[in-house]
Amino acid sequence: MDLLPDVQAEAFLIERKKARPKAELKTILGEVLPQRFAQAFVATYLANDPIGTFTDKKLREIAGVLKNWSPTPSGTEGYAKAEVTLGGVDTKALSSKTMMATHVPGLFVIGEALDVTGWLGGYNFQWAWSSGWAAGSAV
DSSP: OOTTTTTTTTHHHHHHHHOOOOOBHHHTTTOOOOOOHHHHHHHHHSSOOOOOGOHHHHHHHHHHHHHHHOOOOOOEEEEEHHHHHOOOOOGBOOTTTTTTTTTTTOOOOOOOGGSOOOOOSSHHHHHHHHHHHHHHHOO
16 A cells, blocks of 8 residues: 555655654654554554654665555454444345336435445445445436
């Protein structure tokens, strides 16, 4: 995952080393990443030393991590925090192209009103947007 798709990370870090050598790494990264993420990222993967103490080679390595990051899950919240939506209108009662009810012309059903179950992580948003787009396009 490229955490800085619009930034030349290596050039940015080396330039900041020259311009602000006493600034901590988390502060520098907080200029181009959300600050809380920058703090957590540095605490997990790097030393939060002043950027001036890093060699250019080390800054290139850090840039490589920022441009090719592979997050590792640390665990789950467990069954007590698990979420799922079940029930709703059976998708067999709808046109998959228009989301219109086959027995009630003009009735469109989308999103979590349908009996569609997926993993957490934005899949319900994607389903809501996609089914909404299909219905909206049909109308």
